[in-house]
Amino acid sequence: MTKYQPSQIEPKWQKYWQDQGTYNFEYDSKKPYFYNLVELPYPSGDLHVGHWFAFVTPDVIARFKRMTGHNVFFTNGYDAFGLPAENAAIKRGIHPKDWTYANMESMTKQFQTLGTMIDWRFSLATCDPEYYKWNQWIFLKLMEKDLAYLGKALSNWCPSCQTVLANENVDGGKCWRCGSEVIQKEVSQWFYKITDYADKLIWPESPKVDWPMSVRVGQNNWIGKSEGVEITFPVQDSEHKITVFTVYPETIFGVTYLVLAPESPLVSELTTPECEAAVTKYVQEASKKSELERKSLEKQKTGCFTGRYVINPVNDQKVPVWVSDYVIAGYGTGAVMGVPGSDERDFSFAEKYDLPVIRVIGKSADDLSEVLSIEEALEEGILVNSSQFDGLKSPKEARPRIIEWLISQGFAKSKIQYHLHDWSISRQRYWGTPVPVIHCPTDGLVPVPEKDLPVELPYDVDFAPKGKPPLASDEKWLKVDCPKCGGPAERDAETLDTFMDSSWYYYRYLDPHYSDGPFNPEKVKQLMPVSIYFGGAEHTLGHTLYARFMTKFFKDLGLVDLDEFANKRVQHGTVLGPDGNKMSKSKGNVINPDDVVKEYGSDTVRLYLCFMMPYEAVGPWSQSAIAGAYRFITRIWDLSDNLSDSLPDKASLIKLNQTIDKVTGDLKSIKTNTAIAALMEWLNFLAKKPKLTKIEYKNLLLLLAPFAPHLTEQLWQDHFDKQSIHLQAWPAVDQAYLRDEEVTIPISINGKVRDSILVSSQKTGDQEAIEQLALERPKIQAYLKGQKPLKVIYVSGKILNLVIN
């Protein structure tokens, strides 16, 4: 008997598959296509078992699909632009490009030791000019359709470094490099008008594609369509007006104050001289808080009176105007009406600043004085204190009536508001796709002509921020002739968000060197949509929404004929360190796959990763549990010494077919952990027998092949066939051998199991006979004490329940 030594067989088969082209994908429509896609990883350089966890299950599914007769397309690339490369450059003086390419090379090598069927011939890196040329092309198309524009938005700004900071580089409100206090500053940047697609991006109740409910609900909430009205309040002693958005216009008579966002331009215009000092101070303080902080500090709302009043148009009441950071400038009009009688947040604000509270929704028509609690008020009630609208049911009757009236009086107009805002697409960074726009003093914004694409990223630039984007430091690159007038002009020095890169790469995969467009439409017709898109739950709101947007835009351009890019979305969890914490270098709990592979071989690592928990779960790596996976594999290996040519007996055939059935079903629903448990159970059954038949062993290897490709290839070619096991067909279930010959039927009394009987599986449908058998049992008789059961419930083949008093 030879000993199982993965280090000897694994590299050998990896080379064999490579040489034979075992996993080479060919466009050939004889079999149905299956496009297996995993989110392309960022080449951070520290590939850890988490990456493997994300990729192993998709690889198992890809192999399973292949064996069940599909032509599977499975490749992988790199999301290679981004901040970490630039951080490394700033911290350690390595050029982002060199750092990124070195990481991609080492990660690809590590990936290959995993033994996946990824066809690397279709790989791509988003930092390759051949790729980002088409990023720029898409940008120009969006610009052409008025869907890309230069606007303004608040960003983290370090006053000392004179640069915009990513959220990640803001550490407790301080700049990660110099420690200065970070403020919110309005900077100009490019946007995509994703809001034009808001309605198209809303998921219908029952979509045609299979995406998790959590994603659909999450995205719909994120898009946050709400229908309401904009109400205009004239400012007292001023020409100004303040417009607020509300979905609860029926509470208009309960307005006791108005709030402006600190960033609203109206703040400085309206604040009276006596309040100016306090308001200015307040606005400054607010600029130090992030949006999330502002939304979080629910209990400690702060604000400042501007000294100004508006007139509530419905009743001519004087209403004070406040500034508070719980109002966000970017949402709605940047101003809200305060209705403390019907909104908890407004109520706590009013309480704190001693503002009046008017209840406008009461409990019943008989007693208009009795008001509802705030939570109940917006659900259902009767309008009170609302002039001619008193007594109307709220919101059903009151809302439409009040809206109609407000509009007819010219106080308001109806408005659909989205929570989603336009996609900020440009970054003041170096390592990204240059924005293909030229700023000309005479012609303004001039798109770079298509023939001049790509606008290549220059290599030698100064990354140290000094008030302008790094690219602006390369004068030679920056200065160009305007394509329109030929006069002196400058390139846009910003780069595109990396979410742009990752929003359409799966089209490019299909023919990554295609040169007549961003992707090859013929191949897209054949392979798209993606069959399963595997990826992280953290992309629910960002990446997958952007990718859907891109597909809808391509459809409008006539480039594709798809509504959604992926038929199915599966989200994976995370592998934590052995200590239960997130793996991180600083905690020293990172498991490097190279080390585990050296000790156990990659088949064991693959098997363990598939077995440890469901794909969607989050859980710790266990150094001892992986030994169990290794034990399982060596037991399979050792069994090969004891094979017989005889035929399996009936009980063995039943177990064999039940296992095929279970593993097949589990793989169809992507439950690798229970599929492996079924294989282990079968192995425990087989190990008890003196001899193992070849038929059983053959099927065992086939079922195990997706999980442990190297081991099964070795054993297959040693014992059965010189053609690769990965080119074999998946075992079929023989329905004749699925049911056990005898089944145990539990007997319960009042729902508690007290006994059980063994029945031939033919007879499970015969309730009378089973009931008879059950009543004959002495244990059951003891419970019945001679009485007849009040009621008998029999679930065929499952349980017999007797109800007694």
Added chain:
RNA sequence: GCCGAAGUGAUGGAAUGGUAGACAUGAAGGUCUCAAAAACCUUUGAUCGCAAGGUCAUGUGGGUUCGACUCCCACCUUCGGCACCA
């Protein structure tokens, strides 16, 4: 705060209305060995009992049902996301 997901033995987990704890890890005992490791065998939710057997048990509290980890209501805790990390 808002949105989403999850809470089951010592541990990872299984069971989506029908015998809770499959499978694995760990632990305890045993076989083999001069010894150890490996391997193999047995036991392993708690509790009462000599045993037969009983009682309790799936985050907490209620409810629906002949029967609830599973469905409904309320609450608690943990995790993920919240727009410049990818």
